[in-house]
Amino acid sequence: MIDVNELRDPIIAMYRLPGIDEVFTFYYDETNNVRKLHLTAGGMNIRRPDCFVLGGIVHAGAPRAINLGSLRAALRFQPNVKEIKLRLLGNGDLLELLDSAKVECFLRWLSDEGFLVHYQVTDLLYWSIVDIVDAILSEADAPQLVAVHMMLKDSLYTLLRDDVDGTAELLGRYSYPDVGHERRGAFVAELLDLLDYRENMLPHFQFYMLKGLLQIARGLPSLPYLEDESPNILIDGFGTFFLNRLCLFKNASHILDDEQQIETYLRSIELTDDGAALEHFRFADSKSEQGIQLSDPIAGLLGKLFTYLNQTTADEIADDLARMGDRQRSSLALLARLLDRSTDVCPAFAQYVISDEDRRRASFMLESEILAG
Template identity: 50%
Template sequence: MTDINDLRAPVLAINNLPNVDSNYTMHYDETNNIRRLHLTPNGLNVRVPQCFVLGGIAHRGAPPLLGFEDLRTVLRLQNSTQELKLAHLGKGDFLNLLNCSKIETLLDWLFSQNLFVHYHVLDPLYWSIVDVVDSVVTENGNVHLMMIAPMLKNDLYSILRDNVETTADLLGQYTYPDVGHDRRAAFIAELRDLLEIQRQLLPPFNFQMLRGLLQIAAKLDVLPYLENEPPNVLIDGFGDFYLQRIALFRNSTHILDIETMIEAYLRDLDLRDGNARLRNFSFVDSKDHPWVQVSDVIAGLLGKFFGFVNRTPAPDINYARSQFTDRQKRSLKMLTHLIGRSVEECPAFVHYVVSLEDHQRREGVLGF
């Protein structure tokens, strides 16, 4: 049995989240759900993991009634279209999608309906490597080290994401995260060598701080999150991220597209709100739920956006924006308004597990 209040209490204790206990209807879909990320003899099972996005549309109370014919009319869909997908509105990367007239139409329409968007975004590679920093910080116990942990995680990620194949090879040699006691010193030594090779990627101060962290790591007797772990398994599923949303917004109704693995995961937890069984979520066939179809488009568009942010250095982002067409400018402005209105309503509508650098790149595009 799992009481969701035990999960949400630590989040509420350290964050100001107005309206998180309000009654919303939250529709969901997802994109880039690789289901499992692990190391193989040939590298990662997914060569270049993309940002996982779980999200969609939210509305106070019950959402407006929406039939598929309404979507067909608003978005000028072909008569042969029976279910809305992102590909029906546009194709290509984020920049191409911003230049599609139907994407602009959808964003304008969503804003006019007084709807909110909500999403959880996860960078799988970043999530996988932060245990290195957390292990050192936890075992060392230095408060100042804890305060700069986000910066250290960002910098370690910067040197490891520069060449994903090299990173996968390094992690695979040590059956990461199950590095273990006997191989720990060699693993840390290889990270230090890689840092020296890649030092040009970091400002001098950041380089020195990360080198200092790895020097501390070499002297510790235990690295807690790098021992007695399932070998070669970086992510064993995304169920926890569904659970976080359902638990945090416990007074809301959560309507999710069918995902049998997630259904089984949540069912096995026997979720409770205090003594009462938790009944605030359901899985539905998207063909019968137009708002879930709209959520599919939003999750897909956001997946493209965070992929663009993740793969594009800040100077290149700035250059791309300087070349925007009028439609791209209008579409981005409306997407920004939608997200901004949603954050103002409830900051918990958006949640990020990404590096500090990717936060900064996102802010460079959205302005927040």
């Protein structure tokens, strides 16, 4: 049994989120759900996992009928096309999708109809390794480092992100996250050696702060999150991401795409709201649930966006923006304004488990298009 307020109240207190108690209807789909991420003899079971996105459309009020007739007509879908899917709107990477007339049409229709967008994006590698920083800070008496914990996570991720194979090999040698007490010193020593070797990847201040953190780790009696854990298991499932949304928006209705693993997980948990049973979500077949159909392209497009941002430097993004054609610019501007309008209604519609650097890249790309429009 879980009281949703025990999970949501600390988040609301920390971020002072407006609109969190309003009545909304959320529709969900997901993309890049690898089910599990673990270390293998050859690295990771997914060599370089793309960003996981749980998201879709949202509208104010209780569930209501959604008519897709005008959208299907605008997309020129034949009657035998049963569902709206991203793959029917376009193919390829982000830049190729932005050049699709159907993607542009879809985004324009969503905006004209007044729908909003919600999403939770997670960089799976980032999420897997930031426990190193949290483990040290939880034991160290270093309030000056706690104050810059996000910068420290960003710095560690910068150190490890570009050589995914090398990072997986390093973590695998220590059965991460089950590094254990005996191997902890050697693990931290390797991170320090790697930091010195790649010093030029970080600004001086970030380099010395991360070095200080790792040096502190050498003298700590224990490192929680890195001991007595399941060896080689980086991510054991995505149910907690769904649970987060259900708890955060307790007054909303949540309509989720059929996913047996997630349904089994959520059905095993009895959610309550101050002692009263809370039954505010259901699973549905996308063929009969138009809101889920609209969520498939949104989740897929955002997955492409954040994977692109994760794997593309700021300079390369600037070059790509300069080379964009009219349709690409139009589609990106439509997406940027849709995301901006959504978070104006409720900032918690967007949640991120990604590095600060990738958030800066996202701001640069999306804000450039809003300003240009």
